[in-house]
Amino acid sequence: MGGQDKFWKLQRASGYLSPGPLPLPILGTLWCFGFGWHQGTLFSAKAYGKIFTVWVGHMPMIVVNGFHPVKHVLINHYEETSWRITTPFLRDTMNGKGILFSSGRCWKEQRLFVMSTLRLLGLGRKSIEHCVKEEASHMVAFFASKRGKPMDPFFSTFHAVANVISSMVFGHNFCTEDETFCKLVECIEYEANFFLSTFHLLYETFPWLMCHLPGPHQKAFSCLEFIHSFVRNEIRWHKEKKKTEDPRDFIDFYLDEISINKGDPESTFDEVNLVHVVYDLFMAGTDTVASTLRWALLFMVVHPDVQEKVQMEIDAVLTPFQCICYEDRKQMSYTNAVIHEIQRFKYVLVAGNYRLCSKDTTMLGFPIKKNTVIIPDIASALYDPEQWETPHQFNPNHFLDKDGHFFSRDAFIPFSMGQRLCLGASLAKMELFLFLTNLLQAFTLQLPEGVKELNTTPAKGRFVVQPYPYTICAVPRKVTAWREGGLLPK
Incomplete structure (x- = not known):
């Protein structure tokens, strides 16, 4: 009878929510998705409508599906949906600190400070563009060193993106041989893998038990501690040198803010929050961009006609000796469209970040209680058949008008x-x-000899959607020009 009571109690509870698949005790509605979440097919609007309910165990989660419903919730209900969900794992690791997983006053203060400080450090201006261009030149040099032989672009792309963030946050970057940096990459990757693992789900369901058992979740904790320890060491180094130097990077500015708010007992500015904010900047600003870049390189090989058109546009706008600037994108409509289409077609998050409803409200005609989990499915907007002509095909024309000019959507x-x-x-x-x-x-990017095709399906079980590991060949295009620029070995 106990099992039957739980079953009927669950059905009664689901009757007050938006429609959705039948929830079962313990399993909830995970049975509908084969216990796995896959990009673009996570939730079915055809079966259940634009807003529906899924269950993780006995916890209901309201899914908002399609561009207009997602926009309505995020814009018209921004106050109710700006709070973050707090699960046992997030509670034990993030503790409501930083930006990504914080809410309320902490989130508002930290976000405002980060926005203003990043602008001071050059975000959106020429100074940060110089840093990105420098890392781009290092990446070109790395590709050139392979002399057209098969290579895996994973580490070089991650290294370039991470160094841009590192320059802003720490005031320095890393060389590719740095052991600490290699460990940092390993830990960030492991964290991203763990979030959609079975052991993560087990920890969220049985935290009181799992915290005492061995398993991958323990490594996730140790990886997080390594990242935090690395940041704490940077903070100590900054505090020592700060006595003789003016603020020049994010940590310097944050330490100044701690001093300014020292007498305020309600201030959220302290070294613990600084560690979490730096962690958030790295997690949000490296894996996602590096993954998108790897998708872009993969699709240039899979679609050589697209690659050729991009190269023709680059050659038409620039001379062989001319450096590319961000401003040049305004003259490269096709290239801009290709990059946007890669971001759309291979959106790098499973469904966007989950929200926690901060008060009782009504969304899209359904009553939503306080503390209900809301999932505005960003992926569903990027695949919405009402918004895109060929939503499940790679098609740069989504961002080109009839005259071939770029336009956003x-x-x-x-x-x-x-x-x-x-x-x-x-x-x-x-x-x-x-x-x-x-x-x-x-370079012209090509398949290695003997390889007929590359896998374009996303690697399963990841919070950040990445391609499966692959190798490509980067064949130099303009050897004389690049050698004279010092980027190719002679």
């Missing part, structure tokens, strides 16, 4: 929208354009 929201809009959106756009165009100006 309202439904293009890979950086979300509303109060939780991605802080680094402008930097990510700059990085993707400069990294990709610099590589395609210097």
